[in-house]
Amino acid sequence: MRIVVTHPNAATREHWCAEISTQLAGATAFGWQDGDPAGRADYAIGWRPGAALFAAVSGIKAFFSTGAGVDHVLEQPGYPTELPLIRLEDAGMAQQMAEYCSYEVIRIYHQRERYEQQQRDHVWHELEPPPRAEFGVGVMGLGVLGAAVAGALSGFGYPVSGYSRSPRQIAGVTCFSGAAALPRFLAGCRVLILMLPLTPATTGLVESAFLAHLPTGAHLVNVARGGLVIEDDLLAALDSGRLAGATLDVFGQEPLPSGHRFWDHPRVRVTPHIAAITLVAESARQVAAKIRQLELGEPVTGLVDRSRGY
Numbered sequence: 001m002r003i004v005v006t007h008p009n010a011a012t013r014e015h016w017c018a019e020i021s022t023q024l025a026g027a028t029a030f031g032w033q034d035g036d037p038a039g040r041a042d043y044a045i046g047w048r049p050g051a052a053l054f055a056a057v058s059g060i061k062a063f064f065s066t067g068a069g070v071d072h073v074l075e076q077p078g079y080p081t082e083l084p085l086i087r088l089e090d091a092g093m094a095q096q097m098a099e100y101c102s103y104e105v106i107r108i109y110h111q112r113e114r115y116e117q118q119q120r121d122h123v124w125h126e127l128e129p130p131p132r133a134e135f136g137v138g139v140m141g142l143g144v145l146g147a148a149v150a151g152a153l154s155g156f157g158y159p160v161s162g163y164s165r166s167p168r169q170i171a172g173v174t175c176f177s178g179a180a181a182l183p184r185f186l187a188g189c190r191v192l193i194l195m196l197p198l199t200p201a202t203t204g205l206v207e208s209a210f211l212a213h214l215p216t217g218a219h220l221v222n223v224a225r226g227g228l229v230i231e232d233d234l235l236a237a238l239d240s241g242r243l244a245g246a247t248l249d250v251f252g253q254e255p256l257p258s259g260h261r262f263w264d265h266p267r268v269r270v271t272p273h274i275a276a277i278t279l280v281a282e283s284a285r286q287v288a289a290k291i292r293q294l295e296l297g298e299p300v301t302g303l304v305d306r307s308r309g310y
């Protein structure tokens with residue numbers, strides 16, 4: 001069996017090739033990038049596959065995303081309409097995401113930025129935390145990662161609510177779904193965590209009218225995709241003080257351009273798309289197991305519904 005690996009980063013390509021060859025007995029994995037010779041492969045794995053891959057490499061039966069998100073695949077022109085697209089499910093990302101988001105929520109709840117300022121000013125002053133029962137945390141997107149984040153936060157005793165496209169039930173989480181419920185969901189969020197995939201339905205969802213539903217002084221945490229947010233609307237809400245802060249891991253343009261206002265905004269915390277990184281060994285194990293299932297004619301989970309875009 002031949003597996004083609006395409007990824008903009010050469011070291012990552014090689015890492016995947018090595019792990020897949022180890023995990024899948026009898027498989028030959030090879031890296032491919034634009035301009036490489038034509039060939040044949042049974043499966044493809046990668047990030048942002050260009051149309052040239054599908055023109056040059058024949059025989060591909062399914063494409064595996066090296067991420068949980070698949071917008072990087074579907075936004076590429078030339079992805080064959082009938083080719084099954086399979087994404088990573090957790091593969092070690094849920095724990096990372098739960099930790100990243102819990103860290104942010106706990107920092108915000110405990111007013112750590114104000115204490116850091118007090119230290120700079122040599123001020124010894126105790127700040128009263130808000131009543132925990134009134135500190136609602138909302139997770140928008142209750143899939144594999146969102147559900148893990150909501151579960152972790154509920155374990156800290158915050159009142160956690162969640163919002164998804166279809167109705168969900170998660171122990172300890174008040175679940176909302178459907179457009180009519182959105183304003184009610186947002187009104188209860190002192191911290192709103194975005195955990196949605198980027199699809200035609202979610203692109204630009206977070207704009208002025210959406211942000212206006214959040215309580216004054218709320219925080220936004222975006223660990224999903226930059227394209228969910230209209231950046232100028234977010235900046236306006238931060239500038240006016242309507243929003244107290246934003247923690248942003250993902251951006252419309254990545255890497256975030258060095259002149260972007262987010263870098264120096266006093267109410268913004270930036271991280272470079274690291275909320276949950278792909279763990280190659282663990283992910284390759286998951287992909288290899290799914291390839292074995294497909295070869296036996298069995299169904300696999302994580303198959304993307306192209307009509308929904310996730």
Ligand code: NDP
Nearest residue numbers: 068069141142143144145146164165166197201223275276
């Ligand atoms: P899932 O597909 O498991 O979950 C998606 C969730 O979003 C589901 O609950 C789904 O609803 C909900 N949803 C989708 N569209 C809408 C909509 N229009 N309105 C309301 N809810 C909607 O994805 P994962 O949890 O695995 O991953 C989520 C995203 O996290 C990825 O797509 C990726 O963009 C991002 N990510 C970011 C990383 C980082 O490092 N920053 C790392 C990994 C992922 P329903 O339950 O009804 O299907």
Ligand code: OXD
Nearest residue numbers: 066067068069276278
């Ligand atoms: C992913 C990501 O989608 O890293 O997995 O953003």
